[in-house]
Amino acid sequence: MSHAVVIGAGIGGLTAAVALAQEGWTVTVLEQAASIEPVGSGLAIAPNALRALDMIGIGDEVRRLSAIQGEGGIRRPDGRWLTRTDTDAMTARYGDPIVLLPRATLVDLLAVRLPPGALHLNRRVESVDPAAGRVVTADGTLDADLVVAADGIRSATRSTLFPGHPEPRYTGVTSWRIVVPADRGSDPPQACETWGDGTLFGVMPMAGGLVYCYATAAAPPGARASDEKDELIRLFGDWRAPIPALLAAADPAAVLRHDIYSLDRPLPAFHRGRAALLGDAAHPMTPNLGQGACQAIEDAVVLARQAGAAVEAGEAVDLAAYSRARVARTTRIVRRSRAIGRLTGWRSRPAVALRDTLLLAMGALGTNAAFRQADAIFHWPG
Numbered sequence: 001m002s003h004a005v006v007i008g009a010g011i012g013g014l015t016a017a018v019a020l021a022q023e024g025w026t027v028t029v030l031e032q033a034a035s036i037e038p039v040g041s042g043l044a045i046a047p048n049a050l051r052a053l054d055m056i057g058i059g060d061e062v063r064r065l066s067a068i069q070g071e072g073g074i075r076r077p078d079g080r081w082l083t084r085t086d087t088d089a090m091t092a093r094y095g096d097p098i099v100l101l102p103r104a105t106l107v108d109l110l111a112v113r114l115p116p117g118a119l120h121l122n123r124r125v126e127s128v129d130p131a132a133g134r135v136v137t138a139d140g141t142l143d144a145d146l147v148v149a150a151d152g153i154r155s156a157t158r159s160t161l162f163p164g165h166p167e168p169r170y171t172g173v174t175s176w177r178i179v180v181p182a183d184r185g186s187d188p189p190q191a192c193e194t195w196g197d198g199t200l201f202g203v204m205p206m207a208g209g210l211v212y213c214y215a216t217a218a219a220p221p222g223a224r225a226s227d228e229k230d231e232l233i234r235l236f237g238d239w240r241a242p243i244p245a246l247l248a249a250a251d252p253a254a255v256l257r258h259d260i261y262s263l264d265r266p267l268p269a270f271h272r273g274r275a276a277l278l279g280d281a282a283h284p285m286t287p288n289l290g291q292g293a294c295q296a297i298e299d300a301v302v303l304a305r306q307a308g309a310a311v312e313a314g315e316a317v318d319l320a321a322y323s324r325a326r327v328a329r330t331t332r333i334v335r336r337s338r339a340i341g342r343l344t345g346w347r348s349r350p351a352v353a354l355r356d357t358l359l360l361a362m363g364a365l366g367t368n369a370a371f372r373q374a375d376a377i378f379h380w381p382g
Contacts, residue, residue: 003028004017005144006150013151014029015296017110043103044294045101047095048378065101075193090371149278173286174218175216181209199236199344216260219259267282274316276317279295283331289333298380302325
């Protein structure tokens with residue numbers, strides 16, 4: 001039986017391991033952390049990723065967690081609408097809505113489908129030989145027919161496969177993420193982003209009476225506040241309701257802050273020898289389209305299908321076909337997400353006025369105009 005070694009047990013790595021096992025591969029997952037319990041944040045699963053999850057049998061379990069209903073869109077800090085969307089219209093167009101769920105929930109759904117004994121914690125990879133399919137750890141050497149590098153934005157495997165390629169660049173923007181309880185005396189908040197002058201605050205309802213909030217602002221790399229909740233209140237505490245109430249309800253210890261990086265120069269391929277890259281190891285992107293995890297899930301199922309076809313044919317995996325299927329698509333999404341990130345970062349009064357006018361004009365054309373911008377992403381496979 002063919003053997004795959006998966007480096008990293010994040011969303012992409014776990015999806016790849018489950019999908020490969022379903023295609024008849026023996027799978028070993030190496031995770032350097034002591035557990036796979038993710039930090040507490042929300043995760044957007046768009047229609048394209050739901051269809052990818054259908055391919056490994058968990059799409060419907062994720063759909064049952066859908067909590068976004070009614071109208072949403074983009075607003076100004078004073079509450080004025082710039083664009084509006086509708087969940088029913090999205091579902092009618094793409095067959096599914098966007099589902100927000102805790103990252104830990106998807107990790108659990110994937111982890112329980114791993115073959116017994118496949119996951120190895122506290123296993124730090126020291127080196128990868130892509131030509132031989134050899135992975136070296138402090139505990140020994142593993143030989144594989146396929147090495148799947150899902151080792152994140154600072155992927156050491158990517159540096160091995162493509163030495164000298166530029167690393168992901170800091171975008172000049174930092175981000176915060178929090179999950180807070182919804183106000184039980186009120187209706188769930190609308191799924192909405194609020195765009196300020198170089199700042200952004202997103203509010204997304206999740207199942208279980210929770211709300212996922214995220215925010216961005218310009219900052220020097222590595223900058224941190226002594227109290228990140230207070231920093232959020234300073235930046236967004238006078239914005240439209242329910243943002244102040246959500247911030248007040250946040251646990252200061254649960255506020256996550258990370259600088260945002262993007263791989264502005266795409267890799268020439270996502271493979272070399274017997275090794276393949278996926279997710280943030282292959283195409284780090286800004287979060288503005290909510291496609292980081294979604295594209296990692298797509299990568300995983302496409303790679304597994306290529307691997308399954310190789311098993312049936314008794315051949316080596318055609319990793320060149322994997323690169324052909326993934327590089328062009330993910331490059332477009334990385335670039336588009338980066339462009340939207342730049343748009344939200346505009347701060348001068350004339351630039352913000354122009355941006356808002358353009359958004360209002362697009363909103364006046366109706367929801368179909370907004371959805372057309374997403375068709376190439378959400379209509380997958382297609």
